[in-house]
Amino acid sequence: MSRKWLPPEEFAALLPKAAVFGAVFFTDEDDRPVQLRATYSSTHPWQWPGGTAEAGERPWETAVRECREETGLHVAGPPRLLATVFGLPGKDWPLASxxxxxxxGRLSAGQLAGIVLDPDEHDQVRALTVPEWQELMPGRDHARLEAVMAARHTGIPAYFDTWDWEA
Structure with a gap:
């Protein structure tokens, strides 16, 4: 089988496109996941501090920047990966994620109380047990939360590849 090698820009045009994001996962002193309620998404109402990477930004840099913008918390690092999340594009979003x-880490009661939310993005912060989160989240979101908690407890990063956009 013969292959025709393409110039990099032509080959790149044929590849799938993806948006890159970074997020920070916190628990409180009782090991309860901390999440923020989004003002802009009823589909995925509870989220971790994070967002989409800007040009030239790496996922860790994105996570640190977004966490600071959304909560006022400064995450020092070094980065400890809990999960890689992948989703295919869908009708409402043309890119993979x-x-x-x-x-x-764990937030003290003082750190949790000191969170300053960006009102354009989030209007509430809560720390609940994993079972308590279940009734507040879509099933797929809760499955991702469970995978991240398991990774936190085992030290083995999760690969969560069912974060597809709705077809």
Missing amino acids: VGCVFDG
């Missing part, structure tokens, strides 16, 4: 969820 690839992201990294990093461990932000």
Whole structure:
């Protein structure tokens, strides 16, 4: 079988495109996951601090920047990967999504109380047990939460590849 080698720009045009994101996962002193309620998404109402990478930004840099913008918390690192998340594009979003969820550690009661939310993005912060989160989240979101908690407890990063956009 013969192959025709393409110039890099032509080959790149044939490849799938993806948006890259980074997020920080925190728990409180009782090991309860901390999440923020999004003001802009009823589909995925509870989220971790994070967002889409800007040009030239790596996932860890994105996670740190977004966490600071969304909560006022400064995450020092070094980065500890808890999960890689992948989703295929769908009818409402033309790109695949690839992201990294990093461990932000445990927040003290003072740190939790000191969170300053960006009102354009989030209007509430809560720390609940994993079972308590289940009734507040779509099943897929809760499965991702369970995978990240398992990674936190085992030290083995999760690969969560069912974060597809709705077809």
